Amino acid sequence: MKKFKEVYGKPSAQCITCHTKPPERNDYGKDVLAALDKAKTPELTAEILKSVESLDSDKDGVLNGDEIKAGTLPGNPTSKPAPESRPVEAKSSALDNLVPKHTFHPAIVHFPIALLAVAAFLEFLSRWKKNEGFHSASVINLAIGLVSAAGAITTGIIFWLRLGAKLEGTLLIHLIVASASILVGIGAYTQRSKPAYIWLILLSGILVMVAGHFGGSMLYG
Numbered sequence: 001m002k003k004f005k006e007v008y009g010k011p012s013a014q015c016i017t018c019h020t021k022p023p024e025r026n027d028y029g030k031d032v033l034a035a036l037d038k039a040k041t042p043e044l045t046a047e048i049l050k051s052v053e054s055l056d057s058d059k060d061g062v063l064n065g066d067e068i069k070a071g072t073l074p075g076n077p078t079s080k081p082a083p084e085s086r087p088v089e090a091k092s093s094a095l096d097n098l099v100p101k102h103t104f105h106p107a108i109v110h111f112p113i114a115l116l117a118v119a120a121f122l123e124f125l126s127r128w129k130k131n132e133g134f135h136s137a138s139v140i141n142l143a144i145g146l147v148s149a150a151g152a153i154t155t156g157i158i159f160w161l162r163l164g165a166k167l168e169g170t171l172l173i174h175l176i177v178a179s180a181s182i183l184v185g186i187g188a189y190t191q192r193s194k195p196a197y198i199w200l201i202l203l204s205g206i207l208v209m210v211a212g213h214f215g216g217s218m219l220y221g
């Protein structure tokens, strides 16, 4: 006991480290005795203790040396260190340190969402107030909205690739609806002088908000 404490610096060491009920020895105690016999000495030494460190006397899958270090009993299979509950380490690279995985997608998406929706609202005002100025403002909003949408789609795809997420469920719906809103928005832009414009910009505005809803539910639940 004295030698054990001296070698491992474990003042909490107990008789049951080596015994079930003294003088009866547990499997670790038996291995210690076997090592003593092999060394043909009655005196326990640091070398003899070290020689049984690489054994797993109680066959619980943790080596004696590791159990002693962890403060569990090397001769009792019900006593062993808890499996490390370390989370699966995410792959990280120099890029991750520089640019977060989301690649600023959650920040950029607000531009197409707001600009396409406001473009629809301005076109509605233009019809209601019979004011061409609102229509021009609507088209400008749409144009800037489409440019920012290109950024949103690009960063969104990079975000998805860096996460390594499966393209299914909410993510798939989000991608389809977001792409549809942009395609309809492009259609609206090409029809900007035609009566169909208001319906296209309205549809695009609604779709981009639905896409935003699904994107938000993935981030915030």
Ligand code: HEC
Pocket (backbone or CB within 6 Å): 001, 004, 013, 014, 015, 016, 017, 018, 019, 022, 023, 025, 029, 030, 032, 033, 036, 042
């Ligand atoms: C590092 C392991 C270890 C620890 C800790 C340990 N023992 Fe032992 N003990 C042994 C071994 C090995 C033997 C057999 C020694 C031999 O036969 O030469 C033994 C033998 C004994 C014996 C029989 C002596 C004999 O003459 O046959 C008794 C009694 C005993 N131990 C009691 C204790 C008690 C009480 C404690 C706690 C205070 C304790 N031991 C702590 C390993 C240990």
